[in-house]
Amino acid sequence: MTVSAGESETPPELEATPPVTEEAVIITSPAPRIAVSSPVTVTGWGSAFENTLGVDVLDEVGMVVGQGYVIVDAEFGQRGPFTGSIDFTPPASAQIGRIQVYSISPRDGAIEHLNSILVDLLP
Numbered sequence: 001m002t003v004s005a006g007e008s009e010t011p012p013e014l015e016a017t018p019p020v021t022e023e024a025v026i027i028t029s030p031a032p033r034i035a036v037s038s039p040v041t042v043t044g045w046g047s048a049f050e051n052t053l054g055v056d057v058l059d060e061v062g063m064v065v066g067q068g069y070v071i072v073d074a075e076f077g078q079r080g081p082f083t084g085s086i087d088f089t090p091p092a093s094a095q096i097g098r099i100q101v102y103s104i105s106p107r108d109g110a111i112e113h114l115n116s117i118l119v120d121l122l123p
Contacts, residue, residue, distance in 0.1 A: 024113035025053065025101050035120040038066065038090050040099065043083040046072055046113070048103035051080075054111075057088040058098040059121065065089045070101070090123045097121035 025046040030036050042055055051074065057066035066088025074080025082101075091097075100116035
């Protein structure tokens, strides 16, 4: 920033409170650390391109053991509820896993918004 003679450089004012933001994808069920078996029903709120969110079920080492999609029940571009049933390959024994729900960029297929929870995968 160039400052002319007679002018002083003043920093922009900071807002007293941060803006309220909300996650783009919220998982409402299953609850964190609940035991799940295949198929698992995943519900929540979100928005996504063409109202489609990706869902992955990961095992304890992060390998994808189940994958699918859920549809947001809203007008295109709007936030709304989603629900879907995702099949996954059950582990040989109970283990910690993860369910992640995400939106996908229409431009390049990259993950734009991601939310995940830990669950206990049952055989």
